[in-house]
Amino acid sequence: MAKWLGVAARSIWPPLVTAVVVVATWEAVCRLFEVPAYMIPAPSRIWMAFITNPESLLFNAGVTLFEAVTGFLIGSILGAMLGTAFAYSRLLARGMMPYIIAANTIPVVAIAPIIILWFGHGVQSKIAVTAFLSFFPLALNMMKGLQSYDRVIMDVFHVSAANEWQRFFKMRLPNALPYVFVGLKLNVTFSVIGAIVAEFVQADKGLGFVIMTTYRTLNMPRLWAAMLLSALIGIMFFALIALIERWAIPWHSSMRNDE
Amino acid sequence: MIHDVRDTPPNIGGASDPLVSFDRVSMIYGAETEQAVHALKDVDLHVDEGTFVSLIGPSGCGKSTLLRVLADLIVPSSGLVQVGGHPPEAARQSREIGFVFQDPALLEWRKILQNVALPLELQGISRAQREKEARRLISLVGLDGFENVRPSQLSGGMRQRAAIARALSTSPRVMLMDEPFGALDQITRDRMNMELVGIFETTGITVLFVTHSIREAVLLSDRVVVMSPRPGRIVRIFDVDLPRPRTLASRDSDAFAELVSLGTKELEEGYGDQIR
Ligand SMILES: Nc1ncnc2c1ncn2[C@@H]1O[C@H](COP(=O)(O)OP(=O)(O)O)[C@@H](O)[C@H]1O
Ligand SMILES: [Mg+2]
Numbered sequence: 450m451a452k453w454l455g456v457a458a459r460s461i462w463p464p465l466v467t468a469v470v471v472v473a474t475w476e477a478v479c480r481l482f483e484v485p486a487y488m489i490p491a492p493s494r495i496w497m498a499f500i501t502n503p504e505s506l507l508f509n510a511g512v513t514l515f516e517a518v519t520g521f522l523i524g525s526i527l528g529a530m531l532g533t534a535f536a537y538s539r540l541l542a543r544g545m546m547p548y549i550i551a552a553n554t555i556p557v558v559a560i561a562p563i564i565i566l567w568f569g570h571g572v573q574s575k576i577a578v579t580a581f582l583s584f585f586p587l588a589l590n591m592m593k594g595l596q597s598y599d600r601v602i603m604d605v606f607h608v609s610a611a612n613e614w615q616r617f618f619k620m621r622l623p624n625a626l627p628y629v630f631v632g633l634k635l636n637v638t639f640s641v642i643g644a645i646v647a648e649f650v651q652a653d654k655g656l657g658f659v660i661m662t663t664y665r666t667l668n669m670p671r672l673w674a675a676m677l678l679s680a681l682i683g684i685m686f687f688a689l690i691a692l693i694e695r696w697a698i699p700w701h702s703s704m705r706n707d708e
Numbered sequence: 709m710i711h712d713v714r715d716t717p718p719n720i721g722g723a724s725d726p727l728v729s730f731d732r733v734s735m736i737y738g739a740e741t742e743q744a745v746h747a748l749k750d751v752d753l754h755v756d757e758g759t760f761v762s763l764i765g766p767s768g769c770g771k772s773t774l775l776r777v778l779a780d781l782i783v784p785s786s787g788l789v790q791v792g793g794h795p796p797e798a799a800r801q802s803r804e805i806g807f808v809f810q811d812p813a814l815l816e817w818r819k820i821l822q823n824v825a826l827p828l829e830l831q832g833i834s835r836a837q838r839e840k841e842a843r844r845l846i847s848l849v850g851l852d853g854f855e856n857v858r859p860s861q862l863s864g865g866m867r868q869r870a871a872i873a874r875a876l877s878t879s880p881r882v883m884l885m886d887e888p889f890g891a892l893d894q895i896t897r898d899r900m901n902m903e904l905v906g907i908f909e910t911t912g913i914t915v916l917f918v919t920h921s922i923r924e925a926v927l928l929s930d931r932v933v934v935m936s937p938r939p940g941r942i943v944r945i946f947d948v949d950l951p952r953p954r955t956l957a958s959r960d961s962d963a964f965a966e967l968v969s970l971g972t973k974e975l976e977e978g979y980g981d982q983i984r
Contacts, residue, residue, distance in 0.1 A: 599811075599813060601809050601811045601813035602813045602815065604779075604781055604807070604809065604813070605807070605809075605813050605826075605874075606830070607779075607780075607781060607800075608779050608780075608781070608800060608805060608806075608807045609803070609826065609827040609830045609831070609878070610800055610801050610803060610830065610831070611830045615830050619815075619826075619829075619830070620815070623815070623817045624817075626817075698817065700816050700817040700858050700860065701816070701817075702860075
């Protein structure tokens, strides 16, 4: 159990060194060449913008995180359910897949105003946009994963007189997990994008809201602080899913090289 | 000791009813289509309990189809198949059939112990009981110490051992083995053959074993069934009356060499049919 935590700790060092080098160079260049703050603020200015009023930024980051995570969960669960239905009914999959794929290609910025109109001005509409984005990757990957089982293993289950539930829970679902995690990792990125884009369209809180208002007043250090916080949310969320993946499918070849 | 199946149906007048019987069994894949394949035609085969029977013949002669019909993985187009007097479906439901495929087909996400215990788990046997039995079988196939290892960390031969243990877990009456050692190197194969023959001789289980190797067939079997393709059918059945217990040294006797050359001739005739 502690092994994958150790692996995670060890793999943190190289990117940390990169970060230190980049930040130091950035700071030096900004000071040396007196780069105007509205173009590229120095890291120290961004840090000042954050530290003078951290509660406000952290509160807005919390709002965005909440929208992203809730939308991620709702969209992923609904997507997994539809993907399962598709895996079991070829007819359903054939009938609906073209429209699913078509809906998936609609740019989020085009659909967000419509969804917000439907779901109102609160966080629920941002969650709806996020859920919409998180839906397709999981539906498609769940279907692929459930269909990708080994025919010989299915024969083993048949000869062992397994019932339909056992085939699902002891064979097809575990076999689909690597695909599910591919979908979940895509959804992490999509859900943060979805929440912030929805906040661009209409919001009175959240990092997207902060980015829009600071842009209008050209308060660039604060905008950069909000932008970096949104990246941090995405990275932490992604790391969490990757950790769960390591724990859930340690047997999979994608996990094996670190063992 | 050769029966020509065309005039003397084997096993007639046996003391008891055969455990496995095929009567005029035919299998046509895609019967309604233009590419209909006559995989089995009028197959008659009777196997007594406790016999080791090998099926041998060129690719496409219906060996796998024969086993799959018996395991209720497919339903024949016509004819009667019985296991212990019951149709295959009933035999499968009461777990009288074990099947070892060429591919070990282990669940990657399970340790060896849980893989071997899978059929008992599907049967609803308690964890303590099924793991006890799985440990016994893991030891029987020589995998002691590998209970908590994942399949990906084992060699091909070891994986196939686990698959054999898994197939034995429900104590089936019939063991179906479809080229189980086909992917193994010669040394591993010899060793696996000896382990299999040991299990057969101590448990008295009935085995139907598909192989491409006439030497392997003679070494292991009581009877060898030679098949021929297009349409898939049985052309000869001969008895192997080499003494048991068999060892790798059984291959050194004159009787063994004679049976191998006999079987090879039968096989070549089968291939001849194919060319003609
Ligand atoms: N599911 C299937 N659909 C159509 N044809 C099949 C199928 N399975 C086997 N066949 C055909 O039936 C014949 C017998 O196949 P098989 O029983 O696998 O032979 P063997 O195991 O002796 O090589 C072959 O010609 C094969 O192509
Ligand atoms: Mg075959």
